[in-house]
Amino acid sequence: MDWWRLDLNPKVVAAVRKANIQSMKEILSLSGPDLQRLTKLSNRDVQYLHKTVAVATKSDPVVTALQMYNGQCPFPTQNQRLSMGCPILDLLLGGGIPLMGITEIVGESSAGKTQICMQLCLSVQFPCRYGGQESGAVYICTEDAFPNKRLQQLIAFQPMLRADVPADVVNNIKFGNNIFIEHVADVESFNHCLSKRIPILLSRGLIRLVVIDSIAALVRCEFGAADSIVKAKCLQKFGTMLHHLSHRFCSPIICVNQVTGAVSDSHLAHSELGLLDRRVLPALGLTWSNQLLMRLMVCRTHICIEGKFPEGEVCASTTGTVIRRMEIIFAPHLPQSFCNYIINKQGVRGMKETGVNGTREVGMNKLTIKTILKVSI
Structure with a gap:
């Protein structure tokens, strides 16, 4: 390992070589007291050595939780x-x-x-x-x-x-x-x-x-x-x-x-x-x-009869189509929610449900929002 490429005091580099430490991985695997015992360096020098090696070996920058929440995380x-x-x-x-x-x-x-x-x-x-x-x-x-x-x-x-x-x-x-x-x-x-x-x-x-x-x-x-x-x-x-x-x-x-x-x-x-x-x-x-x-849990719910759901909502699918439901039971990045879907000859398609009041909801049922609010309160 070419220690001279790091921003270290020559005295620290000489102590590391004298201790027969060959790589930065060895330094990171040693605790502060162990490294101090091997190199005979002061506690301040050992802390600086650890910090310098850690900065040189990290491959990804540090991000905050707010950056991840806003989608600004640099880990594509x-x-x-x-x-x-x-x-x-x-x-x-x-x-x-x-x-x-x-x-x-x-x-x-x-x-x-x-x-x-x-x-x-x-x-x-x-x-x-x-x-x-x-x-x-x-x-x-x-x-x-x-x-x-x-x-x-x-x-x-x-x-x-x-x-x-x-x-x-x-x-x-x-x-x-x-x-x-x-x-x-x-x-x-x-x-x-x-x-x-x-x-x-x-x-x-x-x-x-x-x-x-x-x-x-x-x-x-x-x-x-x-x-x-x-x-x-x-x-x-x-x-x-x-x-x-x-x-x-x-x-x-x-x-x-x-x-x-x-x-x-x-x-x-x-x-x-x-x-x-x-x-x-x-x-x-x-x-x-x-x-x-x-x-994800999926199930059959009911059959669309005469173009309407049993609850009275208008169905976008054809009469007689089986309505299925997909629910997120748990996920580290998503809340519990669900939506309806159908399976036809083209494949699996989520449903855009139109309520009786004319409002449209895509992907999430009203019950989901109410339940989440109730739990949070």
């Missing part, structure tokens, strides 16, 4: 999001799915979890300026066969769904060539896939999104009720591996999860029911919940 990667392919759902999620961390989509059967995941696999292939990552995705199926026919339909209707993107850009993307499908049936195969195969695709830049559908089906057939400790360790191991891949390659991880049965009144205080007070809980328990960055 942390501010980037993967678009959901719908501006209304992106508004709900603060721009889309975070690039680093595990996002869980949990819900009952036929709530639209797989449809959302397939749309994300297409959205990640768009250029960055349109909310994508200009790369592919890997889709890991653990239970059912991959719905390839539905994927082809979504690809065909991408120009209609993504009207914000120029047609020539959409037509130049070979969506089907950039989605890698993997079927795994047991924990051992899944572990091999995470540790060997996916890192190769990520390191080569072929993918920037990993979808696991579903994580609950994978461990449900491997562990019984008496294997709770072993199952918890397995989930922690998978969570650590997924976090490592996500942060190393700046790629979002989407995990589909299932829900348990009805929750009794005695357990409501300890459950994560969100704003809608559902009596179902995500599977896999607290161990898996601690691995997640964000949890």
Whole structure:
């Protein structure tokens, strides 16, 4: 290490060399008393040495919480999001799915979890300026066969769904060539896939999104009720591996999860029911919940009859369309909120609801705002 490049007193440099300290990393790893004992320097010189080395090694400038709140944070990667392919759902999620961390989509059967995941696999292939990552995705199926026919339909209707993107850009993307499908049936195969195969695709830049559908089906057939400790360790191991891949390659991880049965009144205080007070809980328990960055819960709500909601609000969709709802259960950067969406042949689309008084609300229901205000008061 060339210590003379640092703004240090020659006496300090000589003491550091005499102590046989070879790098700045060694200095930062030593406490003040230990460094003072090795170099025989004064406490003031040791503090200045620590400060000088810390300034020389830092790679990013310091920012305040106010700068981060105002979107002035100079870390562009942390501010980037993967678009959901719908501006209304992106508004709900603060721009889309975070690039680093595990996002869980949990819900009952036929709530639209797989449809959302397939749309994300297409959205990640768009250029960055349109909310994508200009790369592919890997889709890991653990239970059912991959719905390839539905994927082809979504690809065909991408120009209609993504009207914000120029047609020539959409037509130049070979969506089907950039989605890698993997079927795994047991924990051992899944572990091999995470540790060997996916890192190769990520390191080569072929993918920037990993979808696991579903994580609950994978461990449900491997562990019984008496294997709770072993199952918890397995989930922690998978969570650590997924976090490592996500942060190393700046790629979002989407995990589909299932829900348990009805929750009794005695357990409501300890459950994560969100704003809608559902009596179902995500599977896999607290161990898996601690691995997640964000949890989204989706469900079917009701059928649009004669162009109106049962509550009397006008529906923008066609008669007979099933209305679904997406809710943010927890996220470090977002409040609890929800919005309605539909699934048609074009894909997953958030709903712009028009109330009876003529006001329009995009992405967030009135109940959400009232509940947040009530809690804050």
